[in-house]
Each structure stands twice: as C-alpha cells, then as structure tokens.
Amino acid sequence: MPPELGEFDELGEGYDTPFDGEAANAGLGRMVTRLPVALAQVWRLAWAASGRAAVVLVCAQAAAGVATALALLATSRALSALFASGPAADRVGDAVPAVIAVVVATSARAGLETVVAATQARLSPGIRRVAEERLHAAAVGAELAAFDDADWHDALARARDRGIDHAQLALAHAVELLGALVGLLVGIGVVTGLHPVLLPLLALSIAPQGWAALRSARIGFEGMVQRMTLYRRLWLFADLLTAREAAAEVRAGTAERPLLAEYRRLARLVERAEVRVGYAQVRVGVVGRTLSGLALGATYVALGLLVRAEVVPLAVAGTAVLAVRTASGSLATLMVAVDRLYEKSLYITDYSTFLAEAADRARPPAECEVPDGFAEIRLRDVYFAYPGSAGPALRGVDLVIRRGETVALVGENGSGKTTLALLLAALHRPDKGTVHWDGTDLAMVDPVGVREQVALVMQQPTRWPLTARGNIVLGRADRPDADDMALIRAARDAGADGLISRLPYGYDTLLSKKFRAGVDLSGGQWQRIGIARGFYRDARLLIADEPTAALDARAEHAVYANIRRLAAGRTVVLISHRLASVRECDRIVVLRAGEVVEHGTHDQLIRENGEYAELYRIQASAYAD
Numbered sequence: 001m002p003p004e005l006g007e008f009d010e011l012g013e014g015y016d017t018p019f020d021g022e023a024a025n026a027g028l029g030r031m032v033t034r035l036p037v038a039l040a041q042v043w044r045l046a047w048a049a050s051g052r053a054a055v056v057l058v059c060a061q062a063a064a065g066v067a068t069a070l071a072l073l074a075t076s077r078a079l080s081a082l083f084a085s086g087p088a089a090d091r092v093g094d095a096v097p098a099v100i101a102v103v104v105a106t107s108a109r110a111g112l113e114t115v116v117a118a119t120q121a122r123l124s125p126g127i128r129r130v131a132e133e134r135l136h137a138a139a140v141g142a143e144l145a146a147f148d149d150a151d152w153h154d155a156l157a158r159a160r161d162r163g164i165d166h167a168q169l170a171l172a173h174a175v176e177l178l179g180a181l182v183g184l185l186v187g188i189g190v191v192t193g194l195h196p197v198l199l200p201l202l203a204l205s206i207a208p209q210g211w212a213a214l215r216s217a218r219i220g221f222e223g224m225v226q227r228m229t230l231y232r233r234l235w236l237f238a239d240l241l242t243a244r245e246a247a248a249e250v251r252a253g254t255a256e257r258p259l260l261a262e263y264r265r266l267a268r269l270v271e272r273a274e275v276r277v278g279y280a281q282v283r284v285g286v287v288g289r290t291l292s293g294l295a296l297g298a299t300y301v302a303l304g305l306l307v308r309a310e311v312v313p314l315a316v317a318g319t320a321v322l323a324v325r326t327a328s329g330s331l332a333t334l335m336v337a338v339d340r341l342y343e344k345s346l347y348i349t350d351y352s353t354f355l356a357e358a359a360d361r362a363r364p365p366a367e368c369e370v371p372d373g374f375a376e377i378r379l380r381d382v383y384f385a386y387p388g389s390a391g392p393a394l395r396g397v398d399l400v401i402r403r404g405e406t407v408a409l410v411g412e413n414g415s416g417k418t419t420l421a422l423l424l425a426a427l428h429r430p431d432k433g434t435v436h437w438d439g440t441d442l443a444m445v446d447p448v449g450v451r452e453q454v455a456l457v458m459q460q461p462t463r464w465p466l467t468a469r470g471n472i473v474l475g476r477a478d479r480p481d482a483d484d485m486a487l488i489r490a491a492r493d494a495g496a497d498g499l500i501s502r503l504p505y506g507y508d509t510l511l512s513k514k515f516r517a518g519v520d521l522s523g524g525q526w527q528r529i530g531i532a533r534g535f536y537r538d539a540r541l542l543i544a545d546e547p548t549a550a551l552d553a554r555a556e557h558a559v560y561a562n563i564r565r566l567a568a569g570r571t572v573v574l575i576s577h578r579l580a581s582v583r584e585c586d587r588i589v590v591l592r593a594g595e596v597v598e599h600g601t602h603d604q605l606i607r608e609n610g611e612y613a614e615l616y617r618i619q620a621s622a623y624a625d
C-alpha cells in the first residue's frame with residue numbers, strides 16, 4: 001500500500017483491493033517513457049473513431065504551435081527593434097513589419113485553434129464509442145467462468161467506469177501536449193539564443209512542479225484501484241435503492257432503512273478515502289510549487305546578474321524576460337499535459353489490460369470442427385469446481401445421453417444439477433474428464449458452435465427489455481419464419497400465445513416498464529416467454545432447468561407434454577424438483593453432492609428404493625388422503 005494513502009483500516013479487508021499494477025513501481029523516468037505509449041493508445045482510439053479527423057487534428061494543432069512560435073519570434077523582433085538605439089520614429093518604423101507578423105501569426109493561431117476545437121468535438125464522442133464498443137465486445141466474449149471471479153468484476157468496473165472516461169479525456173491532453181511541445185521548442189530556441197545558462201535554470205524551475213504533478217496522478221490512480229471493490233459495493237446498494245425490480249420488495253420488507261444505512265456507511269467510507277487521497281495530492285502539490293517558485297526566482301536572479309555583468313545586453317533584457325516567461329509557460333503547460341496524459345495512460349493501460357484479459361478468457365482457438373449434432377453425449381469422469389470455491393460442484397460424473405432421449409436430473413439443492421446442465425451446454429469446461437459428442441471432445445471445438453445447437457431454458461429467464469417477439473426470437477432472429485408460423489407455434493407450446501395476444505400490441509409489445517408504452521409480465525408469464533424462446537431455438541439438445549417452477553398446474557402439465565412431444569428426434573435434459581413431472585422421462589439421474597448416485601427409469605428407481613424413491617414418496621404423500 002503506498003504510504004501517501006495511509007492505512008485504510010476502516011474499509012475492512014474485504015473492500016481493499018491490493019494495488020500491484022505496473023504503475024506501483026513507476027519512477028519519474030518510467031513515467032516519461034510511458035508517454036509515447038499513452039500517445040499511441042490515444043492515437044489508435046482516435047484513428048478507429050475517425051482517421052481523417054485524427055489527421056486533421058494533429059496537423060492543425062502542430063500548425064497552431066508553429067503559429068504561436070512565429071508570434072513569439074515576431075514579438076521578440078518587435079521588442080528588439082523598439083529597444084534598439086536610434087531615433088524613436090526609426091525604431092517604431094523598424095518594428096512595423098514584426099508587429100504585422102505578430103497580428104498575422106496570432107490570427108492564424110486563432111483560426112487553427114478553432115479547427116482543433118471543432119475536430120476535437122468530432123473525435124471525443126467517437127473515442128468514447130469505440131472504447132465502449134471494444135469493452136462490451138470483450139466482456140461478452142469472455143467465458144462464463146469469468147463472471148464468478150471477483151477480480152474480474154473489479155477490473156471490468158475499473159475499465160468501464162474509469163478507463164473509458166479517461167480514454168475520452170486523454171485526447172484533449174494529447175492535443176495540449178502537442179501544442180506545448182512546439183511552444184517549448186521555440187521558447188528553448190529563444191532562451192538558448194540569449195544565453196545557454198538560462199536553459200538549465202529554466203528546467204530546474206519547472207522540474208519540482210512536474211514531479212509533483214506526476215506523483216499526484218499516481219496517488220489518484222492507486223487510490224482508485226484500491227477503492228474499486230468499495231465503489232462497486234456502493235453502486236450496488238445505490239442500484240438496489242433505485243431499481244424497479246427491487247422496489248416492491250424493498251418497501252414490503254421495510255428494507256429502506258437498513259439499505260439506506262448501509263449505503264450511507266459505504267458512501268462515508270468512500271468520502272473519507274477520497275478526502276485522504278485529496279490531502280495527499282495537495283501536500284505533494286505544495287512541495288512542488290514551493291520548490292518551483294524558488295527555482296523560478298533563482299532564474300530571474302541569474303538573468304539579473306547576467307544583465308549586470310553585461311553578458312546579456314540591456315537592450316534585449318525585455319525579450320529575455322518575455323522568452324523566459326513564454327518558455328516557462330510552455331514548459332508548465334507541457335508538464336501539466338504530461339501529468340494529465342500520464343494519469344490517463346494509467347487508466348487507459350488498465351482498460352487495455354482488461355481487454356487483453358478478456359481476450360484470454362475468451363474461448364480458445366478451436367482445434368476440431370464442431371460436429372453437426374450427435375448420436376450420443378458421453379461424460380467421462382467429469383470434475384468441475386467454480387473459481388474460488390472450496391470443493392468441486394461435480395465429482396467423477398459418468399453419464400451417457402442418447403439422441404431422442406428425455407433425461408431428468410434430480411437431487412437436492414446444491415447437488416450439481418444446474419452445473420451439469422451448464423457443462424452440457426458448453427458454458428463451462430470440465431476441470432478434469434471429458435464431454436464428448438460422439439467422437440469429438442467438446443474441449444477441442446469452438447463452444448459457440450456447440451451452443452448454436454443447444455437451447456437452455458433457465459430457472460429464472462432474463463427479462464430482456466425487448467418486444468415479446470424480440471424476447472422469443474433472441475439469438476435465432478435469422479431463422480426463416482414465413483408468417484411467424486414458428487414463432488406462434490413456440491409461443492403456443494410454451495402456453496404464452498394467450499397472454500401475448502392480450503398485450504396491447506401483441507407480439508410487438510415492449511416488455512419493459514422502464515420505457516413508455518412498455519408492459520411487465522408476471523413471474524409465470526415471463527417463464528412461459530423463456531420456454532417459448534427455448535422452443536423457438538429448435539435446437540438438437542434442449543436443456544430445461546426448472547422450467548415450470550413459476551407455472552400454474554395446468555400450464556405446467558401442458559408444457560411437459562409439449563416438451564415430451566418435441567423430444568422426438570431431439571434430446572431433452574430436464575431438471576426438476578417436481579418428481580411427478582419427470583416420472584415419464586426415459587431415464588432419471590439422481591445427483592448428490594456432485595456425484596451420480598442413482599440412474600434408471602422411474603419404475604427401476606422406485607424398485608431400488610434408494611434416494612429417488614424416498615424423495616418421490618415424500619412428495620406423493622403430500623397428495624395422498
């Protein structure tokens with residue numbers, strides 16, 4: 001932990017993200033050498049947003065810098081002419097061409113600065129768009145396991161909520177840097193021309209401020225990284241207090257006060273941490289400015305001594321002061337731009353690191369062709385553990401599922417049914433063991449190609465803020481469907497056709513109350529939409545995880561009948577706690593603590609009188625007289 005930030009004892013260990021980024025070890029030299037990297041990052045984003053605008057921006061800014069330089073040179077000439085010896089009228093006359101040059105150069109600079117401002121206005125939102133697109137594409141391309149990793153969520157939040165903002169802001173600082181660099185070169189030229197000793201003095205005067213600015217940027221960035229878990233938790237509670245989904249339960253459960261109290265507690269922790277970082281930055285700034293002020297004073301004293309010793313003629317003393325001021329101004333602007341750009345580069349690098357990490361977490365390159373369907377799916381000695389969990393969720397699972405079969409997975413809560421379904425859908429890969437579609441190991445193929453052939457109906461389907469049609473065809477919008485025949489059939493089989501026909505715009509009704517003219521559905525109605533989506537996928541393997549938990553008895557009966565009917569020529573894996581619904585399945589697989597403990601038909605399992613028979617009897621007894 002950097003000493004500037006002190007010990008965040010009150011944040012608690014759970015909220016303190018250790019800072020071990022590259023910047024933690026960055027010295028001043030490293031910071032300056034990062035600059036080309038930062039500029040290249042900004043350039044690549046700007047180029048992707050609009051290549052032409054990026055080129056115009058660089059050219060206009062460089063030209064504006066040259067115009068500034070010319071104005072300075074012309075001013076220096078005019079002053080030299082005015083301070084020269086001779087009659088006043090002659091001196092004024094000599095100064096006129098230089099004054100005209102000052103006016104022309106200044107006007108040109110104003111025009112060019114307008115071009116820079118306009119191009120920046122064009123590029124800045126473009127950079128944001130590109131950065132956001134890349135981030136979201138990277139995040140959605142990562143495998144499911146990433147979303148069970150807290151570090152991934154920290155990195156994602158940093159990239160999304162900080163990296164993108166800073167990438168957008170970096171453009172302005174890159175432009176500033178370019179302008180200041182040209183200005184500085186001119187200033188240096190003039191100062192060096194007056195007397196070489198002025199240059200190191202000038203550099204000395206600005207160095208402490210530059211150091212302070214870079215240090216301050218680093219403190220800010222480190223603090224942000226350390227606070228990210230805390231920020232995420234704060235935002236989570238802010239969302240809970242304002243989200244529509246939680247609004248009813250927050251009020252019904254009188255959870256307003258405890259939620260608000262937790263939100264306030266977290267907000268105070270954030271505030272305290274930010275104030276501490278702010279104070280640390282102010283302290284560093286004061287040191288930097290004090291040293292810079294002393295050094296600038298020394299520069300003027302040196303200039304005075306040079307004038308007194310007649311090394312610099314009195315006639316050019318005014319020019320010297322002007323040049324020192326301009327060069328020091330340019331250097332100050334440059335240092336500020338370097339500082340800001342360095343600060344931005346930390347965030348942009350963090351953003352780029354996230355993109356690279358997301359790419360690593362994306363599916364590996366496929367070694368074999370994805371098979372077109374299967375005659376059997378074979379799991380051999382499959383183990384799987386969630387990241388960071390104490391033990392495996394699946395242990396040594398052996399299972400064969402044949403085409404056309406309807407297989408039920410049953411077992412107590414946490415026995416591994418959903419995990420097994422996720423492996424069958426190629427959403428997770430086994431840590432040990434294999435899942436084969438006939439002769440093909442699914443670890444060797446592109447999982448997206450497998451998922452194309454799978455429909456997974458989730459226990460709590462996502463409520464997509466789309467129309468009813470959009471909710472059902474999502475992921476299969478390219479399926480040819482003349483007159484919506486397949487759409488209507490899927491909705492009917494899922495028992496969703498009636499409810500959709502009663503919506504104000506039928507299939508074109510927006511299913512989200514967060515937008516005007518949108519409507520919401522009941523939990524069971526949403527589940528029917530989710531089942532319709534599964535049916536519409538027309539997949540070879542249909543996996544339904546508690547698909548009817550929220551359905552009324554009649555709808556549940558109809559859905560199971562339709563699932564069995566659709567199973568012909570396909571394969572269905574059903575997860576359910578309602579054993580009466582699965583007794584008709586071809587095979588029932590019983591899981592306990594991640595292991596297959598029984599399997600067979602309903603009759604066989606009842607005869608074996610094991611765990612399934614016991615669970616079945618408990619449920620059946622509830623309906624017996």
Ligand SMILES: Nc1ncnc2c1ncn2[C@@H]1O[C@H](COP(=O)(O)OP(=O)(O)OP(=O)(O)O)[C@@H](O)[C@H]1O
Pocket residue numbers: 148386387389393411412413414415416417418419420
């Ligand atoms: N995302 C996750 N991260 C860590 N552990 C998980 C995760 N999801 C599930 N688990 C754990 O894995 C085990 C198996 O969970 P799984 O969801 O597969 O059980 P299940 O049989 O489907 O349960 P249920 O009947 O309650 O739906 C459980 O111990 C659970 O706590």
